[in-house]
Amino acid sequence: MAAAAASTSTISVSALYLSSSLTCSSPSGAGRILKIPASRGLAFSWLSATSRAPRASPLFVPASVASPNSVLSEEAFKGFRGLPKSPLEEGEEEEEYASDSYNSEEEEEGFAAEVDQDELAVSKLGLPQQLVSILEKRGITNLFPIQRAVLIPVLEGRDLIARAKTGTGKTLAFGIPIIKRLTEDDEAEGRKRSRLLGRLPRVLVLAPTRELAKQVEKEIKESAPYLSTVCVYGGVAYNIQKNSLSRGVDVVVGTPGRIIDLINDDSLRLGEVQYLVLDEADQMLAVGFEEDVEVILQKLPPQRQNMLFSATMPGWVKKLSRRYLNNPLTIDLVGDQDEKLAEGIKLYAISTTATSKRTILSDLITVYAKGGKTIVFTQTKRDADEVSMALSNSIASEALHGDISQHQRERTLGGFRQGKFTVLVATDVAARGLDIPNVDLIIHYELPNDPETFVHRSGRTGRAGKEGNAILMFTSSQRRTVKSLERDVGCRFEFVSPPSMQEVLESSAEQVVATLRGVHADSIQYFLPTAQRLTDEQGTHALAAALAHLSGFSQPPSSRSLISHEQGWVTLQLTREPGYSRGYFSARSVTGFLSDVYPDAADEVGKICMIADEKVQGAVFDLPEEIAKELLTKQLPPGNSLVKITKVVLLGWLSMWSFFRAVLPLDGLATVFGDVEEELKPESLYDILLPILQDDGPATDFYGRFSNRERSYRGGGSRERSQRVSRSWGGRNYDSDDSYGRGGRISDDSYGWGGRASRTDSSWSRNTKPRRDSEDDWLIGGRRSSRTPSFGNRERGFAGACFNCGRSGHRASECPNNK
Numbered sequence: 001m002a003a004a005a006a007s008t009s010t011i012s013v014s015a016l017y018l019s020s021s022l023t024c025s026s027p028s029g030a031g032r033i034l035k036i037p038a039s040r041g042l043a044f045s046w047l048s049a050t051s052r053a054p055r056a057s058p059l060f061v062p063a064s065v066a067s068p069n070s071v072l073s074e075e076a077f078k079g080f081r082g083l084p085k086s087p088l089e090e091g092e093e094e095e096e097y098a099s100d101s102y103n104s105e106e107e108e109e110g111f112a113a114e115v116d117q118d119e120l121a122v123s124k125l126g127l128p129q130q131l132v133s134i135l136e137k138r139g140i141t142n143l144f145p146i147q148r149a150v151l152i153p154v155l156e157g158r159d160l161i162a163r164a165k166t167g168t169g170k171t172l173a174f175g176i177p178i179i180k181r182l183t184e185d186d187e188a189e190g191r192k193r194s195r196l197l198g199r200l201p202r203v204l205v206l207a208p209t210r211e212l213a214k215q216v217e218k219e220i221k222e223s224a225p226y227l228s229t230v231c232v233y234g235g236v237a238y239n240i241q242k243n244s245l246s247r248g249v250d251v252v253v254g255t256p257g258r259i260i261d262l263i264n265d266d267s268l269r270l271g272e273v274q275y276l277v278l279d280e281a282d283q284m285l286a287v288g289f290e291e292d293v294e295v296i297l298q299k300l301p302p303q304r305q306n307m308l309f310s311a312t313m314p315g316w317v318k319k320l321s322r323r324y325l326n327n328p329l330t331i332d333l334v335g336d337q338d339e340k341l342a343e344g345i346k347l348y349a350i351s352t353t354a355t356s357k358r359t360i361l362s363d364l365i366t367v368y369a370k371g372g373k374t375i376v377f378t379q380t381k382r383d384a385d386e387v388s389m390a391l392s393n394s395i396a397s398e399a400l401h402g403d404i405s406q407h408q409r410e411r412t413l414g415g416f417r418q419g420k421f422t423v424l425v426a427t428d429v430a431a432r433g434l435d436i437p438n439v440d441l442i443i444h445y446e447l448p449n450d451p452e453t454f455v456h457r458s459g460r461t462g463r464a465g466k467e468g469n470a471i472l473m474f475t476s477s478q479r480r481t482v483k484s485l486e487r488d489v490g491c492r493f494e495f496v497s498p499p500s501m502q503e504v505l506e507s508s509a510e511q512v513v514a515t516l517r518g519v520h521a522d523s524i525q526y527f528l529p530t531a532q533r534l535t536d537e538q539g540t541h542a543l544a545a546a547l548a549h550l551s552g553f554s555q556p557p558s559s560r561s562l563i564s565h566e567q568g569w570v571t572l573q574l575t576r577e578p579g580y581s582r583g584y585f586s587a588r589s590v591t592g593f594l595s596d597v598y599p600d601a602a603d604e605v606g607k608i609c610m611i612a613d614e615k616v617q618g619a620v621f622d623l624p625e626e627i628a629k630e631l632l633t634k635q636l637p638p639g640n641s642l643v644k645i646t647k648v649v650l651l652g653w654l655s656m657w658s659f660f661r662a663v664l665p666l667d668g669l670a671t672v673f674g675d676v677e678e679e680l681k682p683e684s685l686y687d688i689l690l691p692i693l694q695d696d697g698p699a700t701d702f703y704g705r706f707s708n709r710e711r712s713y714r715g716g717g718s719r720e721r722s723q724r725v726s727r728s729w730g731g732r733n734y735d736s737d738d739s740y741g742r743g744g745r746i747s748d749d750s751y752g753w754g755g756r757a758s759r760t761d762s763s764w765s766r767n768t769k770p771r772r773d774s775e776d777d778w779l780i781g782g783r784r785s786s787r788t789p790s791f792g793n794r795e796r797g798f799a800g801a802c803f804n805c806g807r808s809g810h811r812a813s814e815c816p817n818n819k
C-alpha cells in the first residue's frame with residue numbers, strides 16, 4: 001500500500017459505494033487499506049434526495065460523493081448526524097468495520113434516511129447571517145460536496161490541496177470559509193477595519209488567466225459585496241487597479257505577472273495577507289508562471305493559511321506544496337475514478353471529413369443546442385475566426401482567442417453570458433475555469449491536445465449539477481484517438497451520424513415555437529384578425545408557412561451532399577462489375593465515365609470518394625442537383641450502375657445492415673429490425689445507404705495537435721490530391737496557435753496562453769527538446785515541448801499526465817500509487 005507522504009495527510013474514509021480498495025491514511029500519515037465489497041457499499045442517497053437543492057440534478061451529487069473510489073475528507077463530515085464511526089479509529093478492524101457497519105441492505109437504507117439534508121444547508125452551518133442571505137438570494141442554498149469537504153478544515157486553519165471535477169463549485173469552496181472568517185473578524189472589531197482607507201489585503205488569490213481571475217473576483221464580490229475585492233491582471237491600464245488598491249482592500253485576486261509589477265512599484269503590499277489561494281495551480285505551470293508564483297509566495301507573511309486547487313499534481317505543484325504549505329490536507333473528490341467528467345455531461349462523437357465539418361457544425365448546433373448556448377472549440381485562432389465567420393451567416397456567433405484585445409474579449413464574454421449571441425467559437429483559452437451559465441452544448445470541432453483539455457473543454461457545460469451535451473468531431477483517421485480518449489477520461493461516446501435535414505427542420509421549428517412563446521400577449525392582439533383570416537382561408541398551412549419562414553426556410557431546403565454535407569449537391573454511387581473494369585478503378589475512372597455519358601457532369605463533379613471495400617469497384621461522388629437529375633436519365637455503358645444515395649447510417653448499423661441485406665429479403669429485414677431503431681424504420685429499408693469510404697485524410701491519430709493539417713485538403717477533391725498536399729505539412733500551424741507568438745510580461749496573462757510564451761519551444765512537436773521535467777510534458781502552452789505526437793495512442797505508449805499523481809507516462813488506472 002502506498003502510504004501518504006509524510007508531510008501530507010491524504011484524506012481518509014467515507015465508504016461511499018466503495019467497490020475497490022481505498023487507500024486511507026490518518027492525519028499522522030499511517031495509511032491503511034479499507035476493503036468493502038461493492039454490495040456493502042453505502043449509498044449516501046441523502047445527498048441527492050433533497051428537494052432543497054434546486055440547482056443540483058440528482059445526477060450531480062453522487063458524482064462527487066458517492067462514486068466508486070471517492071476519497072473524501074473525514075473531517076469534512078464531522079458533525080453529520082448518522083455518520084458511521086470512522087473506520088480509522090484506533091483499534092478498529094477494517095473488515096470488522098465493513099461487516100459491522102454495512103451488514104444489511106436495511107441498515108444502509110436506514111442510515112440514508114437518518115441523515116438530514118439540513119447538514120448541507122448554508123443556513124445551518126453557522127455562517128454569518130449576512131453571507132447566508134446573500135448566498136440564498138443567489139440560489140446557493142446547499143453546499144456542494146467540495147464546499148462541504150473543504151469548509152471545516154479551512155475553518156480549523158488547515159492548509160490544503162484540493163481537487164474536484166469541473167463546475168462543482170471550487171471557487172466558493174475556498175470563498176465561503178474565507179468570507180466567513182473576514183466577516184467575523186470585522187464584526188469583532190466593530191467594523192472599524194472595513195472603513196479604514198488604505199487597508200492592506202488579507203486574502204490573495206492567484207489565478208492563471210485574466211478571465212479566471214475576473215470570475216473569481218465576481219464570485220467573491222457577489223457573495224460578499226460588503227468586502228472590498230480588487231482584481232488585477234495584465235493587458236489593461238495600471239491606474240484603475242492602483243487606485244482601487246490604494247483605497248483599501250480585503251481581497252486581491254489576480255494573475256501573477258501583474259501582481260509582481262504592482263508589488264514592485266509598491267502599489268500592492270502583502271504584509272497582512274492571512275489567506276493565500278492558488279487556483280488552478282497546475283495551469284500556472286502550464287503557462288509559465290512558476291517563477292512568478294514563487295516570487296510572490298516568498299513575499300507573503302509566513303503566518304498564513306494556504307489553499308491550493310489543482311487538477312493534477314505535476315512536480316512543480318508538489319514542490320510548491322512541500323516548500324510553502326504547512327502539513328496540508330489533501331481533499332480529492334476525483335481520486336482515481338475512471339470518469340473524470342461531471343455526470344450531467346452527455347457525450348457524442350461524430351465522424352466527419354475535413355470538408356464536411358463546417359456544414360455539419362451548424363446542423364449540430366441547431367439540433368443539439370436547441371437555441372441554447374454553444375461553445376465550439378478549435379485548435380487555432382485562424383480556425384476560430386473562420387468558423388465563427390462561416391457560422392454568422394446562419395447563427396449569431398463570435399470568436400474568442402488570444403489575439404483579440406482584452407477589451408474585446410471582455411465584451412465578447414459579456415455578450416455571450418447575457419445571451420446576445422448564442423455561439424462562441426474559442427481556442428483552448430476558454431477551456432479552463434470559465435463559468436458561463438447555461439452552456440448547453442460544447443463542440444470539439446477539432447480533437448483536443450490531450451485528455452485533460454477534453455475534460456476542461458467539456459466541463460464548460462454541465463456545471464453546478466446541470467446537464468449538457470458535448471460532441472466530438474473526428475475524422476475516420478482519428479478513430480483510435482477517440483478510443484484512447486474514452487479510456488483516458490473514463491467516458492463513453494454515443495456515436496451519431498450528421499443530423500438529417502428532417503431533424504434540422506424539426507429543431508428549427510421547435511426553436512421558433514419557443515420564440516413564439518415569448519411574444520407578448522398585447523402584441524398578439526394586433527395580429528389576431530389577420531391570423532383568423534389566414535386560418536379561415538388556408539387552415540394549418542398558414543401557420544406552417546409562418547414557421548417555415550421564421551425557421552429560415554422560406555425556400556425549400558436544397559438537397560445536401562452526404563459526403564461533404566454541402567447544400568445544393570446530390571451524392572451518387574457508381575459501381576462497375578468486375579468483368580467490365582478497365583484496370584484500376586480510381587477517381588479518374590469516375591470522371592472518364594462522366595465524360596462519356598454526360599460531359600456536363602464531368603465538368604461539374606464535386607468531391608469523389610472511393611468505396612473502402614476493395615472487392616467493390618466503385619466510388620461515390622457529388623453533383624449539383626440539376627445535373628444529377630439529368631445524369632440519372634442517361635443510358636449507361638454495360639456493367640456500370642448508378643444510384644442516388646439517400647441515407648447515411650452509423651458504421652455499426654451499416655455492417656449489420658449489409659449483412660442482413662445480403663441474407664434476407666426485404667420483408668425479412670423488416671422482421672429482423674422491426675421498429676428497433678430510428679435508423680432502421682421500415683421506410684428506410686428502401687434507402688440507398690452510403691457505403692464505407694476510404695479515408696480522406698492523412699493519419700492524425702494523436703489528439704488534436706496535428707489536426708490543422710486538415711486545412712491542407714479542405715475544399716474537397718480526390719483522395720490522391722488530398723494526401724499529396726497534406727504531406728507537405730510538417731505538423732502544427734505554429735503561427736496560428738494560441739500558445740505561441742507572445743512573450744514578455746505583457747503577455748503574462750494573455751488569456752493564460754501567452755504566459756511566459758517566450759520560454760516555449762516551438763520545436764516541441766518535433767520532439768527535439770530534452771526532457772526537463774517529464775511531469776509537465778502534456779500541459780498546453782508553456783512547457784509542452786517534449787511530448788511525442790503519438791500521445792494518446794495506447795499502443796505507442798501513454799504520454800499524458802496521470803490524473804491520480806500527476807506524473808506522466810501512465811494512466812490513473814495504472815498509477816503505482818494505487819497499489
Ligand SMILES: Nc1ncnc2c1ncn2[C@@H]1O[C@H](COP(=O)(O)OP(=O)(O)OP(=O)(O)O)[C@@H](O)[C@H]1O
Pocket residue numbers: 055139140141142143144147164165166167168169170171172219432433434435437459463464
Ligand atoms: N452550492 C452551490 N449551489 C448552487 N450553485 C453553486 C454552488 N456553488 C457554486 N455554484 C455555482 O456553480 C458554478 C460553478 O462554480 P465554479 O466556477 O466555482 O466551479 P469550478 O469547480 O471552479 O469549475 P472549473 O473547474 O470548471 O473552474 C458557478 O456558477 C457557481 O456560482
